Amino acid sequence: MPRENVTPNINYIRRLYAKQDALLERLTAALPAEFAGWQVAPEEGKLLQLLITLRGVRTVVEIGTLAGYSAIWMARALPQDGHLYTLGKDPAHNALAKKFIGESDVADRITLIEGDARDTLPTLQSKGPFDMVFIDADKLAYPDYLDWAEANLRPGGLVVGDNTLLFDAAALDAPPEGTAPATWNAMRRFNERLADEKNYFAMMIPTAEGLSVAIKRL
Numbered sequence: 001m002p003r004e005n006v007t008p009n010i011n012y013i014r015r016l017y018a019k020q021d022a023l024l025e026r027l028t029a030a031l032p033a034e035f036a037g038w039q040v041a042p043e044e045g046k047l048l049q050l051l052i053t054l055r056g057v058r059t060v061v062e063i064g065t066l067a068g069y070s071a072i073w074m075a076r077a078l079p080q081d082g083h084l085y086t087l088g089k090d091p092a093h094n095a096l097a098k099k100f101i102g103e104s105d106v107a108d109r110i111t112l113i114e115g116d117a118r119d120t121l122p123t124l125q126s127k128g129p130f131d132m133v134f135i136d137a138d139k140l141a142y143p144d145y146l147d148w149a150e151a152n153l154r155p156g157g158l159v160v161g162d163n164t165l166l167f168d169a170a171a172l173d174a175p176p177e178g179t180a181p182a183t184w185n186a187m188r189r190f191n192e193r194l195a196d197e198k199n200y201f202a203m204m205i206p207t208a209e210g211l212s213v214a215i216k217r218l
């Protein structure tokens, strides 16, 4: 969530329910300014924890690491023997993630897999089926990531996708100026697939950027 959207209500919610510890504060402060707002907001981190807890999730694949902020939130909700694989392709982001995941209390529950997720996802296949896939990377590839999730989630597993309102473009009838038609089509297709009740029981939580949560039926 972009920092400028932090309203008094959001601040109140954060203070009550989603306090960041010193490590997450330091991680956030270490992010170069151009990436401020790329990571999930604290209240979304807590919401991911709630989903993990409600669904009894033990294994998570996260596509899109940045500095490890959401990975640390999620791993903290996993049981001791749970595991989260997080996939990041940018070497500078991965260096930050290694530092902060390494300093966290859940380092043993997180594996960072470096490289383009299109190349690294197939290497995870043998470790599945997984309980949850969290998609938070390049928007054009969301349908490809959903293909992978469909094939590698257990029945009843969770697909969670961030930014599914595509920065206010998804709700429009055509891609607006500044949004690549291919990306707009990809996100529309992704959302329509999750909304298809034959395959998913789903909802898009109307956060500022849209957070889709779907239970895979079969």
Ligand SMILES: C[S@@+](CC[C@H](N)C(=O)[O-])C[C@H]1O[C@@H](n2cnc3c(N)ncnc32)[C@H](O)[C@@H]1O
Pocket: 038, 039, 040, 063, 064, 065, 066, 067, 068, 069, 070, 071, 087, 088, 089, 090, 093, 115, 116, 117, 118, 136, 137, 138, 141
């Ligand atoms: C929105 S940020 C992720 C934020 C993170 N989930 C959090 O909340 O802390 C997106 C990240 O995905 C990475 N990314 C983009 N395309 C990718 C790809 N094809 N494979 C792996 N990582 C990718 C970007 O480099 C960036 O670090």
